[in-house]
Amino acid sequence: xxxxxTLQAQPLFLTPVLQPKIWGGDALxxxxxDLPTAGMGESWAASTYGQFQSKVATxxxxxxxxxxxxxxxxxxxxxxxxxxxPLLVKLLDAHENLSIQVHPDxxxxxxxxxxxxxxxxxxxILDVQPGARAYYGHRAQTQAELEQAIAEHRLDDYLVTxxxxxxxxxxxxxxxxxxxxxxxxxxxxxxNSDNTLRFYDFDRVDKRTGEKRPLQIEExxxxxxxxxxxxxxxxxxxxxDPQQPGRTEILRSQYFQVAELDIDQQLALQxxxxxxxxxVIAGQGHLTVGDQVYPIHIGQTFxxxxxxxxxxxxGSLKIVQATV
Numbered sequence: 182x183x184x185x186x187t188l189q190a191q192p193l194f195l196t197p198v199l200q201p202k203i204w205g206g207d208a209l210x211x212x213x214x215d216l217p218t219a220g221m222g223e224s225w226a227a228s229t230y231g232q233f234q235s236k237v238a239t240x241x242x243x244x245x246x247x248x249x250x251x252x253x254x255x256x257x258x259x260x261x262x263x264x265x266x267p268l269l270v271k272l273l274d275a276h277e278n279l280s281i282q283v284h285p286d287x288x289x290x291x292x293x294x295x296x297x298x299x300x301x302x303x304x305x306i307l308d309v310q311p312g313a314r315a316y317y318g319h320r321a322q323t324q325a326e327l328e329q330a331i332a333e334h335r336l337d338d339y340l341v342t343x344x345x346x347x348x349x350x351x352x353x354x355x356x357x358x359x360x361x362x363x364x365x366x367x368x369x370x371x372x373n374s375d376n377t378l379r380f381y382d383f384d385r386v387d388k389r390t391g392e393k394r395p396l397q398i399e400e401x402x403x404x405x406x407x408x409x410x411x412x413x414x415x416x417x418x419x420x421x422d423p424q425q426p427g428r429t430e431i432l433r434s435q436y437f438q439v440a441e442l443d444i445d446q447q448l449a450l451q452x453x454x455x456x457x458x459x460x461v462i463a464g465q466g467h468l469t470v471g472d473q474v475y476p477i478h479i480g481q482t483f484x485x486x487x488x489x490x491x492x493x494x495x496g497s498l499k500i501v502q503a504t505v
Contacts, residue, residue, distance in 0.1 A: 188257060189488035190470060193242060193250065194481060195235040197272075198225040203387050203394065206276025208308060208366045212462075212480035218274075226482040227270040227458045230373055235482075247484070257486035258456045265297065267505050268437060270458050270482065271369045272307070275361040280382040280394070281316060281340065282401070284374070286355030289404045294376050299355035301436050302371030305501050306349045307462055310364030314342040315351065318409035319358045324402050331398060336381055341409070350417050350431045350439060356406035368460055370503045372436050378404055424451055428502075442500040453489040458482065458503045466496015 197213065202222025209218040228235045229248040237243055242250050251258060251266050273279075284300035285293060304315070318341040321327035330339050340358075345351070345365060353359050358380065361367060378401035382394050415433075422428040422440070427448040432439040442448060442459075444466060465478040470492040477483070477498065494500075 186488075188241065188254060189486045190490055191240050191473075191486075192468060192470075192475060192489070193240070193247070193257075193484040193486070194238045194475075195227055195247060195483065196238045197480075197482065198228060198233045198235060199223070200225065200233070203385055204275060204277040204279055204363075206274050208274040208276065209272060211308070211366075212272060214480075222274055222276070224272040225269070226272055226368075226460055227268065227484070229266040230269055230375055257488075259487045265373060267298075267373055268458060268503060269371050269373045269375070270460060270503060271371075272460075273304075273361060273365075273367050273369055275363055275365045275367070277363045277385075278316075278383055279360040279362075280377075280379040281336070281358065281360050282377050282379050283358050283405045284353075284355050284371075284378070285376055285404050289355065290374065290376060293400060293404070296374060296376065298372050298374055300372050300374040300376055301355045301434065302353045302369055303432055303434075303437075303439060304345075304351045304353065304361065304367040304369055305431075305439065305462075306345045306347050306351070306365065306367050308366040309345055309347055313345065313364030314362045315345050315365065316340055316360040316362060317343050317351070317353070317357070318411070319405070320409075322408050324405070324407050327405070327407070328402055331380065331402075348441075352412045352416050352432060352434065354406075354410075354412060354434075356404060357409070358405050368462065368501055370432075370437055370439055370458075370501075425449065436505070438504045440502045440504070442494065442498070442502055444494045444496060444498040444500070446495065446497075448494040450485075450489075450492040450494060452491050453485050453487060455504050456487050457485050459485060460501045460503075461498060462501055463499040464497040466494060466498045469493045469495065 205222025
């Protein structure tokens with residue numbers, strides 16, 4: 182029987198759940214060279230949502246879902262009884278444009294989907310093909326203006342695009358019209374939800390069904406903010422962590438925080454006062470805690486529990502870390 186202290190001193194390495202998408206390519210092969218990634222648009226790297234459950238790959242909790250560990254070992258997360266797991270972390274390969282879409286905020290999620298929370302998210306841009314752009318926001322001042330543009334097939338006149346570059350963080354609050362454009366690979370941290378409302382899907386036909394994917398224009402209009410509201414620059418202003426040199430906070434929001442860990446030879450991890458989801462986005466090295474040494478490499482995702490002791494990350498690594 183493992184004690185709480187033993188479990189708290191072990192990282193939870195997670196097995197990804199790959200999902201084919203109409204817009205997916207094979208760019209996730211870089212992160213999962215041993216998995217069949219062709220046509221896979223998403224890797225759910227850390228998930229307790231619906232049927233797409235992350236499982237622990239190694240250690241005393243091996244084979245258990247992340248949801249089971251959350252339920253049976255609340256001491257690893259210090260969450261109150263009855264609390265839901267708050268985050269969903271994905272890798273996305275936008276080989277083609279994603280649909281022009283919007284996600285609900287908390288209030289809209291409760292009224293439209295009868296779920297407790299919305300889908301505020303962020304993109305950490307991993308790879309970009311030349312000329313790739315993301316859709317972010319619209320030019321309409323009112324719902325009626327955008328509704329008329331859609332009815333007259335002039336939505337494109339109102340869409341706002343922006344260039345992106347690797348290492349950039351983009352905050353997408355619920356209610357923001359958006360889409361990843363073709364040629365972008367991104368890591369996505371979001372509230373634990375998968376509710377998406379589509380304005381437009383580029384008239385694509387799903388080869389599996391022979392039909393176009395459904396749109397939800399009326400609900401999408403009701404969910405979208407008018408006019409577009411840009412997040413405060415303060416949310417994504419980088420802040421170096423004085424307690425852990427090499428760790429930089431790159432996003433702060435009411436739902437989650439995101440940091441970048443840049444390891445060149447060594448980074449000292451302080452004892453963890455909050456749990457975190459860590460995705461290795463580049464390189465390889467080791468995580469050493471006490472006399473335990475864990476090899477880590479690009480594409481791995483691991484959870485560090487509350488109470489995880491002082492440790493060392495060594496090698497040449499870049500990690501994106503999400504906390505709440």
